[in-house]
Amino acid sequence: MKNAGCGSARRLWALGGLTGATLLSALWLLQLLRRAPGGAPVPQPKLVLVWHWPFADRPPELPSNTCASYGVAHCHLSTNRSLLASADVVVFHHRELQTRQARLPLAERPRGQPWVWASMESPSHTHGLGLLRGIFNWVLSYRRDSDIFVPYGYLEPHDGPAPPLPAKTRVAAWVVSNFQERQPRVRLYRQLAPHLRVDVFGRAHRRPLCAHCLLPTVAQYLFYLSFENSQHRDYITEKFWRNALSAGAVPVVLGPPRANYEALVPPDAFVHVDDFGSARELAAFLAGMNESCYRGYFAWRERFRVRLFSDWRERFCAICTHYPHLPRDQVYHDLEGWFQA
Template identity: 80%
Template sequence: MPGVAVPRSWGPWGAWSGLALLSALWLLWLFWGAPGGVPAPQRTLTILVWNWPFAHRPPELPSDTCTRYGMAHCSLSTNRSLLARADAVVFHHRELQTRRARLPLAERPRGQPWVWASMESPSHTRGLDRLRGVFNWVLSYRRDSDIFVPYGRLEPREGPVPPLPAKSRVAAWVVSNFQAQQRRVQLYRQLAPHLPVDVYGRANQRPLCADCLLPTVARYLFYLAFENSQHPDYITEKFWHNALAAGAVPVVLGPPRASYEAFAPPDSFVHVDDFGSARELAAFLLGMNESQYRSYFGWRDRFRVQLFNDWRQRFCAICARYPHLPRDQVYQDLQSWFQA
């Protein structure tokens, strides 16, 4: 082959052997790795979902389920008879916590990766002490998870920017679980005397249907995106769907500002920790002029909100991470990791 230098120490037979090897490697690259060449066959991974989240009956899972979410060569199944040959098995924690599902420890194939999945916060997660040394990988909203699946993210926008909805009210809050010991309830009670807040949801006997939430919140300047508990990276649909997707400025109570800034521009939300008191926060919100208010929507020129609220999409993400995850990893103390 022209342009290939052969080391002198090889001798005549070594030279020909070296040239033959290089030629073979070049042909392999040409036919298998070069653009337009024949791609190497890729094995389809089978992910067994042992218990479907919050459901007595799992959904239909056609063979192209993961392809719809941009993940080819990935098959989801809830057929437990596939345990012996599944590439990974995923368990949703809520059903383990309530003992509606049990771990098939006695039938577990040697070396099979097991995935612990949960999108709940540590404050609403119990029973992790029973899971020592069981799971290899974690699927959750935390950025340090093996399979990181956020509740949402901003993606580059294609096409025209939709107009900002017209505003006629100040602040809205949708809440179903209203408990006095929660920090969000305490903050709301401190804020309400200084800021007009309309409360919706079962807690206030003003539930909103699924199709009513966004049009309702869109009429408000601000949405109280208060998480039910404060933990690292725990930023839920309250921020992504209820506020940003609705076209309201989120007033956030959750992890520190730095966590939010890892997901969204720093000028796309108002963080309660930036203020010394609820009165000061209310004064800041009510004191905004139109130009200041619209500056919180600068992100809309470049991005749109992408939600990840489908468990099928979340489980398909396991295939994307599968080749990159350690096979010998074991969470010996899952509770300490998750509670950290």
């Protein structure tokens, strides 16, 4: 594709009203607002039963005010399976169903009880959906067309001065744990490395970073390779939101098309690999960027800040936020077809 020069993506992000991340943030905040006194009656508390906690042998402790701490009122989470008959909604995380660590209690399912399918993985790493036809009523995922949309992150409005950018002493960084030559991201890295200094961290390169070391390390770099492990609709993970934007580095993205990113952040907040005809052109653009052009990629920090959305407790509490507006008679008869589309 044509090489996009510095500033070519600088256009009014909110042209014609709220769009992009502004609209996303506004909708998100509106969903969390309580009704004013004198409005509709206060809703009865909803019980969300989590059948198997994601990626855990033992569930975390869930105090009664768990959801209130995330700004979601009238919502209780539980992992007590004996409450199946009385739960307002039951949520199942797909990884445990896929690995058969959990089974669906189909014979014990109360009539009319909504079930939620939950996953934050990409279609490339999601298997067995063909066995789940006609079971789930709602979907919780990063997909924007999900019934319960829970992105990995988003931009929320922010007042006050933008925080200063960290001092930059290095060019580009990439943190990767699953490094396989067949992956498009690895092939792109191989093409990019001869023309641009990229420091690679992760177990595969014997340069692991501790949990608290990642952001301070990446903050020293001008650019971060936010390369997703697979390219799918709306699949924009912590590699973009946390590893790059939160660290104060410009994300160089390999993932869904540019328009998908622009629905969430300003068009000049990232560099998309699709804007260049080759890895060599991309490297030349990054290496030749002047300070004024570079700082333009952080203009969004004057009005917004990154809000990470990574805690499964908060994700499950979001079910209650959406609950009053979700269709009661909906069934996913072809969950695989929907998710793989």
